[in-house]
Amino acid sequence: MVCKNCQERPVIKLTNSNIYLCKNCFIKYFEKKVKKTISDYKLIEKNDNIIIATSGGKDSTSLLYLLKKILKGRKDIKIIAIAIDEGIHNYRDKSLEFLKIFCQEHEVELKIFSYKEEFGKSLDEILKTYKGIPCSICGVLRRYLLNKKSKELKATKLATGHNLDDEAQSIVMNYFKNNIKISARLGPITGIKKDEKFIPRIKPLYFLTEKEVTAYAFLKGFMDKFNECPNSPYSYRGQIRDMLNDFEAKYPGTKHSIIMSFLELLPVLKENYRNNLHAINYCVSCSEPCSQKECKTCKYIKTVIKL
Amino acid sequence: MVCKNCQERPVIKLTNSNIYLCKNCFIKYFEKKVKKTISDYKLIEKNDNIIIATSGGKDSTSLLYLLKKILKGRKDIKIIAIAIDEGIHNYRDKSLEFLKIFCQEHEVELKIFSYKEEFGKSLDEILKTYKGIPCSICGVLRRYLLNKKSKELKATKLATGHNLDDEAQSIVMNYFKNNIKISARLGPITGIKKDEKFIPRIKPLYFLTEKEVTAYAFLKGFMDKFNECPNSPYSYRGQIRDMLNDFEAKYPGTKHSIIMSFLELLPVLKENYRNNLHAINYCVSCSEPCSQKECKTCKYIKTVIKL
Numbered sequence: 001m002v003c004k005n006c007q008e009r010p011v012i013k014l015t016n017s018n019i020y021l022c023k024n025c026f027i028k029y030f031e032k033k034v035k036k037t038i039s040d041y042k043l044i045e046k047n048d049n050i051i052i053a054t055s056g057g058k059d060s061t062s063l064l065y066l067l068k069k070i071l072k073g074r075k076d077i078k079i080i081a082i083a084i085d086e087g088i089h090n091y092r093d094k095s096l097e098f099l100k101i102f103c104q105e106h107e108v109e110l111k112i113f114s115y116k117e118e119f120g121k122s123l124d125e126i127l128k129t130y131k132g133i134p135c136s137i138c139g140v141l142r143r144y145l146l147n148k149k150s151k152e153l154k155a156t157k158l159a160t161g162h163n164l165d166d167e168a169q170s171i172v173m174n175y176f177k178n179n180i181k182i183s184a185r186l187g188p189i190t191g192i193k194k195d196e197k198f199i200p201r202i203k204p205l206y207f208l209t210e211k212e213v214t215a216y217a218f219l220k221g222f223m224d225k226f227n228e229c230p231n232s233p234y235s236y237r238g239q240i241r242d243m244l245n246d247f248e249a250k251y252p253g254t255k256h257s258i259i260m261s262f263l264e265l266l267p268v269l270k271e272n273y274r275n276n277l278h279a280i281n282y283c284v285s286c287s288e289p290c291s292q293k294e295c296k297t298c299k300y301i302k303t304v305i306k307l
Numbered sequence: 308m309v310c311k312n313c314q315e316r317p318v319i320k321l322t323n324s325n326i327y328l329c330k331n332c333f334i335k336y337f338e339k340k341v342k343k344t345i346s347d348y349k350l351i352e353k354n355d356n357i358i359i360a361t362s363g364g365k366d367s368t369s370l371l372y373l374l375k376k377i378l379k380g381r382k383d384i385k386i387i388a389i390a391i392d393e394g395i396h397n398y399r400d401k402s403l404e405f406l407k408i409f410c411q412e413h414e415v416e417l418k419i420f421s422y423k424e425e426f427g428k429s430l431d432e433i434l435k436t437y438k439g440i441p442c443s444i445c446g447v448l449r450r451y452l453l454n455k456k457s458k459e460l461k462a463t464k465l466a467t468g469h470n471l472d473d474e475a476q477s478i479v480m481n482y483f484k485n486n487i488k489i490s491a492r493l494g495p496i497t498g499i500k501k502d503e504k505f506i507p508r509i510k511p512l513y514f515l516t517e518k519e520v521t522a523y524a525f526l527k528g529f530m531d532k533f534n535e536c537p538n539s540p541y542s543y544r545g546q547i548r549d550m551l552n553d554f555e556a557k558y559p560g561t562k563h564s565i566i567m568s569f570l571e572l573l574p575v576l577k578e579n580y581r582n583n584l585h586a587i588n589y590c591v592s593c594s595e596p597c598s599q600k601e602c603k604t605c606k607y608i609k610t611v612i613k614l
Contacts, residue, residue, distance in 0.1 A: 172482075174568070175479075175482065175564075175565060175568045176554065176558070176561050176564055176565060176568075177561075177564055178563075178564035178565075178567045178568045178571075179568075180568045180571050180572060236558070239554070239557065243550055243553075243554070246550075247483065247546070247550070250546065251483070251543070254483050254484075256485075257482075257483055257484055257485035258482060258483060258485075260485045261481070261482045261483075261485045261486075261487045264485075264487050265487060265572070265576075268575050268576075268579050269572075269575075272575050
């Protein structure tokens with residue numbers, strides 16, 4: 001077995017094909033695919049002020065590195081990394097230490113915001129009284145902070161490290177939970193441009209699988225050494241992830257097919273739920289965008305967090 | 308625990324709720340739901356000539372029994388049962404024996420068409436040389452015969468015993484295989500009314516789960532005693548079925564949510580793929596409707612079956 005392009009020793013077999021690539025050719029392939037996604041879906045525009053949501057994990061570290069590299073010559077575009085410290089002992093503390101060093105080395109400004117400082121309690125503290133699924137409350141709080149802080153930093157785009165596996169999971173989760181409307185908010189770029197309260201999200205790693213991102217991060221030497229979040233086994237997403245991995249192993253290309261099915265539907269979904277997408281409310285307590293009168297974060301603050 | 312309606316001893320807990328029902332109340336609930344589906348989706352119209360696709364299995368036997376019962380007073384509507392004898396030793400031969408007696412008892416005309424007679428070989432014989440997935444070839448041949456024979460019998464509707472589980476499986480299979488276009492042909496009623504070459508299909512058991520249909524057939528005394536088709540473990544559908552059963556057990560309501568998600572999308576799918584749906588070709592060899600120049604059945608006949 002040799003690299004398809006240069007006959008070197010291969011390091012990876014591409015998902016859903018019989019192509020083997022060596023280290024250098026795989027890195028080229030990976031970076032080209034990210035650039036193509038940015039260009040095909042117009043993820044980045046002139047004068048963009050891009051906030052990258054980072055965690056120290058393989059996905060967001062690869063994204064940070066790549067956006068910095070791709071946008072090197074662009075004087076009109078600004079990049080800042082932000083990280084949310086949920087306060088998960090022996091997990092996030094470690095990944096943030098790695099992230100700080102990484103950002104210093106790559107000369108990217110990093111701002112860290114913590115649940116403890118913003119809400120008064122760390123996730124570990126919250127979970128002492130909150131007995132629901134950890135990811136439910138944590139996801140709400142994290143998304144809230146990401147949007148709020150992006151606005152404060154005057155971002156025009158919020159870039160996240162979501163990969164093809166993450167997106168396939170979200171698509172299936174929405175289908176299995178009858179949340180089709182919410183699916184209209186997925187895709188490589190989402191958000192209402194004219195609404196300055198909601199920062200558009202972009203996902204440059206959209207067409208790369210978890211396996212490919214892991215390989216890229218490993219080959220580039222910034223693979224994270226941190227385990228999975230200790231709370232993640234409880235999640236519905238974890239169950240969907242395992243199921244999709246099973247199907248992918250038996251029927252290679254399944255995840256890719258899910259993404260293709262979804263992208264075929266997406267314009268129709270957007271058109272159909274256009275009114276619904278535009279009818280964003282603003283929370284009566286904090287004015288952040290939300291789907292009801294009061295946002296979930298304010299509800300959690302009043303009920304679970306203040307307990 | 309007592310029946311929600313009449314305090315009798317319950318025989319079933321309804322899917323996705325905490326409602327227990329006794330035998331009589333469950334039978335009433337079941338039949339009401341079938342009638343509601345027929346009425347809500349206008350499955351049956353005046354002067355319909357309905358062909359029921361039967362196999363002797365629990366789904367199609369329940370359907371046959373119920374349509375006969377529901378349409379008892381309708382002099383304008385005609386019902387005939389047809390069955391396809393694929394030629395699967397120790398399986399279909401047994402279920403057809405049961406079906407013949409059932410149809411005699413319930414005074415429904417039954418017509419049986421066999422692969423052997425129509426194509427020259429039984430499925431068992433075909434599988435001696437065909438090494439692909441049995442369900443792939445068998446599904447093509449069965450659908451071909453059902454449509455062809457329905458036309459010969461001048462049917463206006465072809466009723467099938469598909470239940471909620473079958474449909475949820477088809478929806479997920481299409482998503483996982485990037486066959487979104489084909490999904491536009493699912494739903495409680497499908498087919499192009501103006502095209503006399505394609506008989507519209509109706510699925511009166513659409514909103515009843517596998518578990519409910521099984522319970523109904525058992526309680527009515529026409530539960531089949533025949534095992535699963537010996538070829539079915541090889542099928543992709545079988546894998547999807549097991550996966551959905553796992554999710555349903557952990558997250559009750561999953562299958563129902565899939566159906567609801569799909570029905571929310573269906574009008575949009577039909578609108579979007581309208582041209583595609585109407586652009587049915589007719590096979591150059593046999594004139595049956597198909598998606599390519601020559602239908603899959605004719606291709607199978609020339610390659611696999613004539614070997």
